[in-house]
Amino acid sequence: MNKFKLIACILLVSFAYASDFKLSGDPGEIFALRFDKERFNDYMIIDRDGNKFVLVPLPFNKQGSFVEINGIKIFVNEKNFGESRINVDSSMVTLSKENQERTKKESEIINKALKKFSRIHKSDLNFKMPLNGIISSRYGKKRFINGLPRSPHLALDIAAPSGTEIFAPESGTVILVGNFFYSGNYLIIDHGFGLLSSYSHLSKVNVNLDEYVDQGKKIGEVGATGRVTGPHLHWSIYLNKTRINPESLIVENYLDSIL
Ligand SMILES: [Zn+2]
Structure with a gap:
């Protein structure tokens, strides 16, 4: 093989390799997959200038591998989000039998609510910050509780004094309100088409179950309830039961940036 053929061969192989990963994105982001005639049940579909896109969440735990939708594979990049170490009372880590039973029941209630796929509202993904505070822990951090590795932190922590008002970052319907062992006073808002958001550790909840809230309506106050x-x-x-990065959705025109 002469030198030119060899170079052509290398280029061809590297092109084929790169094109395999043409559909890719970072963990915690949403991939907008353009499509024509396929059907995607129970996904959020966006129509923009006659083009159709299906919104696919890229899970944190799929880094370095693919998510597959209707046979189409999307690669989830590997990303280093850093780590966070916290210490909490040992009774909140090593649970009594009673609390084990409680947390098991509660996670069933929460997981059931998070499966909801309603078609009443459709968000444009323009979320606002729910309160004025300081970001104290970002999405994706590896977590160590009392020195032991735990599941990663797939949420955004915003620190503020107890009583600081929290506002709905996007319109939707309140589908769960309660007091839970880990989450304290907690609520879930359903924004429609598999997009939901949850709020933990509140000192006060200002909304009721099944209440519709407009973007900007007060939903509760910051607190230190739960773990x-x-x-x-x-x-x-x-989105579709996958935790995505809240900081992405508060960027203006996020949807435009992914279409
Ligand atoms: Zn947190």
């Missing part, structure tokens, strides 16, 4: 080290809001956003 916490101090007052803050633990804010999660879910």
Whole structure:
């Protein structure tokens, strides 16, 4: 093989390799997959200038591998989000039998709510910051509690004094309100088409179950209920049950940036 053929061969192989990863994105982001005639049940579909896109969340735990939708593979890049170390009372880590039963029941209630796929509202993904505070822990941090590795932090923590007002970052319907062992006073808002958000550790909840809230309406106040080290809001956003990065959605025109 002469030199030129060899170079052509290398180029061809590297092109083929690169094109395999043409559909890729970072963990915690949403991939907008353009499509024509396929059907995607229970996904958010965006119509923009006659083009159709299906919104696919890229899970944190799929880094270095693919998510597959209707046989189409999307590569999830590997990303270093850093780590966070916290210490909490040992009774909040090593649970009594009673609390084990409680947390098991509660996670079933929460998981059931998060499966909701309603078609009443459709968000344009223009979320606002829910309160004025300081970001104290970002999405994706590897977490160590009392020195032991735990599941990663797939939410945004915003620290603020107890009583700081929290506002709905996007319109939706309140589909769960309650007091939970880990999350304290907690609520979930359904923004429609598999997009939901949750709010943990509140001192006060200002909305009722099944209540519709407009973007900007007060939903509660910051607190330190549940498993916490101090007052803050633990804010999660879910798309199709996958936790995505809340900081991405508060960037103006996020949807435009991914289409
Ligand atoms: Zn948190």
